[in-house]
Amino acid sequence: MTSLDAAIGGPSLPQKRELKTALPGPKSKEILDRKAKAVAAGVTYSVPVAAVAAGGGVVVDADGNSLIDLGSGIAVTTVGNANPRVAAAVAAQAASFTHTCFMVSPYEGYVEVAEKLNQLTPGDFEKRTALFNSGAEAVENAIKIARIHTKRTAVVAFDHAYHGRTNLTMALTAKAAPYKTGFGPFASDIYRVAGSYPYRDGLSGAEAAKRAISQMDKQIGADQIAAIIIEPIQGEGGFIVPAEGFLETVVAWARENGIVFIADEVQTGFARTGTMFASEQLGIEPDLITTAKGIAGGMPLSAVTGRADIMDASHGGGLGGTYGGNPVACAAALATIAEYEENNLARRAQEIGEIISQKFSALAETDNRIGEIRGLGAMAAVEFVDADGEPNAALAKAAAGQAVAEGVITLTCGTYGNVIRFLPPLSISDELLIEGVDVVIEAVKAN
Template structure:
């Protein structure tokens, strides 16, 4: 049966399916019904009968096909996707090389469990991670399923290596929905509300947020370090977990020098510094990893979201001596490093190289920031534009406040995102105070689609 599934005919069928999506889903915004449309309304009724209310959706339109930077719903409406599944489909929906790689692997074998009978695909992903994560030292990896699981494993490995208990994170951080990661998040609602008791020995240190604190990198790092030394104590601290660009918190970009200064302190005090690159990694920011923008070489790097083109895969990668501190059998999981997801991940790495997607990220940043700057010049509610590559955000403030009080304007964010959705642009919101619009598109987003999306956002701002 395996041989039959792996035939060229089967692989050709996968290519045909990918080609069909490319032909059917044109790269344009198109609204043909009310939003949501009648078919989506019917699916929403079915969903409410069987799916937990705890699983909410930002927009109840049900997707039937997707390609590139466009989502097509069951009613035939096409949306410019500026969220990419919260940073997952980084190289674009139904990218043909990823579809072909995954389909071919399905025809070979779907699962054996690497910790029982291993396979080459897992090794190749680890090799690629060692090559592309920051640092020229010897590295090793463990593959798991999700971002939160990567955080859990990173902390576990750091505790094993150091023999210490405490975990430090930064204000405005987001790390997941598991018990430990809920405790690591800055914002409890809705992620931790009612789910306690949460994991202990987690400490929240002040972060670098230049738009609001006005501190340079050295001063912001000194403030963070003072907290770690006085409140936690370096001798008890196993790790400091940091998003180089904070995601859910609002795409906060730290001041220059902040992250290297923290790494210097961590190294001097035997603390493992972990880069949570779950949202910012895999070419998202115009570099393979956002840490590169800041001259930061972390001890461990966490990868997930965009690594496998939409299939579930995550990794912890880092210094070999730290990764090897775990005893045999201490790391792993039933589905971790699934061969189909690994095959897709290999294709993603190859697509980044073959299609020069780092340059595409840089192009998107240039075009998007230029358009957002024009919007900022025409309104007084855009306080700051920030980010790198295809990871850009605008922070909205109350009218007239500008760079003075910088009072959050969450109502404007809600209105703009709702207006955009009704007109075929899918936007993500973020920020501790709900006042940030984040742009997290795939690298397949064209300049024409950026211009079209910004025209809708311009209309939304005027409609306020």
């Protein structure tokens, strides 16, 4: 057990990779067969196991197989699955009450979470927060707030963006399959412009911002735009880190033109990138920031936080929802945030990122199929290419598949499907992380 494990309560499961069966094992297969008969076909999975326990840096399935977790449920269980402090907070709140609806009978937990987010998010100005259930719901509400504040309707999103699977957020999302195909028509007055993808566009931040601003000016008109929304590091699009100066220039232009700038930090938020929020490292103070995923240790919760005058623009009753800011989820969020702060997990994210980068940099010296190693902190990715520098989705898929078969939960992403991403829980030990990354590297070599 590392010192970090001890600091956050320690994993209750043996921290090792162990395969007792091929995947899926017979018990998992039985459950997955039942899934096929009971669950809608559109709900798929990438790792063929039925989880029964998880903690530290492992997930254990119904057959007793222990897999190294390099995905954190897509950046959700950042403080670890079943973190002792979070589990205790959930149990205590559930024993008191599980629901009243904040819009009917308010409770202190919701207020405490709002106060904490107002304090933690970037920007030295008065803020307000509203709580919801999912990242997509937070994005939808951020757009609502921006539109009512500006009295405008146009919204700008970017190439390679991912913002969710609801109707409005599908319109904001760039990639068609599997997120949008066949589900239209989508919400109107949504516009897409080119962003910054340094590896592929070769532009400086200033050049990419000039291109984006020109598109917005010419194709929409600044006086028609309610909001610009972007992930500071684009997640599903391939963990794309914009060139230096891109975001700052776009934010400055938005301010000059009365446009609300929304940072979608659903995936980047809460210590994942080596600071509490990625915006801090990228030099911006968003007008509004959307958060979810790592906010509550696995409980469903999301938020919109931002400038008080913008957040207060809505009429009474215009924001909310039956389950938004559920008291159990709020208790989990307060415990989760305490873990980030008290154990300096942002620093741990930096250490994790350094290990991943070093391992793949060594491989890149002999394997020219590695196009770029990028990311911030424990949000790291490797983009694979062919001999011509074109996206190599086949390699990413094959290597990730082999790693999973060998007991390492590995996720792919990217507009072109050619990126393997790493989102390990910050509770993972160095030893387990290195073993997991080594398995992925050997899988790359083998394919």
